[in-house]
Amino acid sequence: MKGDEKKKLYCPNCEDDRNVHPVTRDETYTVRGEEIIVSVETMVCSMCGESIGNDEQDQKILDAVHEEYRRRVDLLTPDRIREIRNHYHLSQKSFAMLLGMSEATMNRYEQGGLQDQTHDTVIRACEKPEVIRDLLSRRGHLISDWQRKRVEQALAGQEEPANQLLDHLGEVDWVCMPKEVSEKTGYRIFDYKRFAGVVLSFCDLLGEISRTTINKLLFYADFLNYKISTVSLTGTTYRKLDYGPVPADYGGLLSRMESEGLLFCEERPYPNGKTGFYYSKGSNADSMRFDFDEIENRVLNVVARDLGSLKATEISEKSHQETAWKDTEEKQLISYIHAMDLSLSLS
Numbered sequence: 001m002k003g004d005e006k007k008k009l010y011c012p013n014c015e016d017d018r019n020v021h022p023v024t025r026d027e028t029y030t031v032r033g034e035e036i037i038v039s040v041e042t043m044v045c046s047m048c049g050e051s052i053g054n055d056e057q058d059q060k061i062l063d064a065v066h067e068e069y070r071r072r073v074d075l076l077t078p079d080r081i082r083e084i085r086n087h088y089h090l091s092q093k094s095f096a097m098l099l100g101m102s103e104a105t106m107n108r109y110e111q112g113g114l115q116d117q118t119h120d121t122v123i124r125a126c127e128k129p130e131v132i133r134d135l136l137s138r139r140g141h142l143i144s145d146w147q148r149k150r151v152e153q154a155l156a157g158q159e160e161p162a163n164q165l166l167d168h169l170g171e172v173d174w175v176c177m178p179k180e181v182s183e184k185t186g187y188r189i190f191d192y193k194r195f196a197g198v199v200l201s202f203c204d205l206l207g208e209i210s211r212t213t214i215n216k217l218l219f220y221a222d223f224l225n226y227k228i229s230t231v232s233l234t235g236t237t238y239r240k241l242d243y244g245p246v247p248a249d250y251g252g253l254l255s256r257m258e259s260e261g262l263l264f265c266e267e268r269p270y271p272n273g274k275t276g277f278y279y280s281k282g283s284n285a286d287s288m289r290f291d292f293d294e295i296e297n298r299v300l301n302v303v304a305r306d307l308g309s310l311k312a313t314e315i316s317e318k319s320h321q322e323t324a325w326k327d328t329e330e331k332q333l334i335s336y337i338h339a340m341d342l343s344l345s346l347s
């Protein structure tokens with residue numbers, strides 16, 4: 001570890017860069033009146049002894065504290081909460097609706113946030129199908145027809161064959177995507193089968209893909225197709241967010257694909273201690289194949305070839321160079337007119 005010995009970090013106490021060394025010690029945290037001791041490794045200023053942490057480390061410690069607290073008072077783990085929800089093919093949003101909670105809260109619990117005792121009790125009760133059946137009869141009107149049907153199938157224990165399922169897809173209005181033929185949609189009505197087909201094509205070509213990457217690949221595929229054919233590939237509308245363009249309601253779209261078994265999603269820690277979502281083909285993926293024409297397939301192959309090996313941060317930086325991103329206001333929808341300046345082309 002000679003390289004590490006030379007490394008200096010900024011010490012807020014000394015107000016200067018200092019040599020640091022790792023120290024492991026037990027720290028005591030109090031969670032809802034319970035004292036919890038966890039073993040923590042931090043870097044310490046060699047001059048003054050101040051511990052120099054960062055947000056990622058703090059989050060790791062917090063996760064460890066929560067894990068120990070859950071074990072002690074017997075709360076559901078984040079994985080178990082997700083399992084219960086997936087058992088009924090519910091999205092986070094629909095599950096939260098049925099239980100009278102917010103989608104953000106449900107998401108937080110599945111990410112490792114500590115649930116309150118009341119919420120833990122109601123989520124645990126949902127292990128029993130009767131409880132879901134009861135919730136569905138009283139609060140089922142709050143979720144979409146499509147989602148309700150999926151739960152009923154899960155409850156009946158009889159999966160509808162995937163090809164029949166596909167027949168219903170066009171009828172249901174379930175996603176926050178403008179239904180219009182305009183420069184926002186690349187002059188195509190949003191088409192979920194095409195959207196899912198593009199995602200699965202990239203999974204075929206590239207294997208496992210991070211959420212950040214998949215959002216950018218979709219953007220490049222849609223915009224490149226528009227540049228070539230003056231029509232988008234999927235009709236998806238993109239919004240300018242900090243990390244680049246992302247499909248409007250990508251969370252809803254990807255979790256729908258996940259709940260249909262088209263995509264498999266795994267949450268894993270990044271090296272920096274945060275976690276990210278990785279997607280690969282789900283068990284039903286082969287039931288959903290969209291036949292793209294020759295040009296469209298070339299678009300998909302060029303996007304995968306040119307961008308597939310880049311890291312998420314690299315694609316993100318690349319997208320920041322596109323006129324589509326530069327000439328759009330924060331959080332606003334991106335016009336496909338900018339596709340004409342796209343850095344990619346079919347060659």
Ligand SMILES: [Zn+2]
Nearest residue numbers: 011014045048
């Ligand atoms: Zn110091």
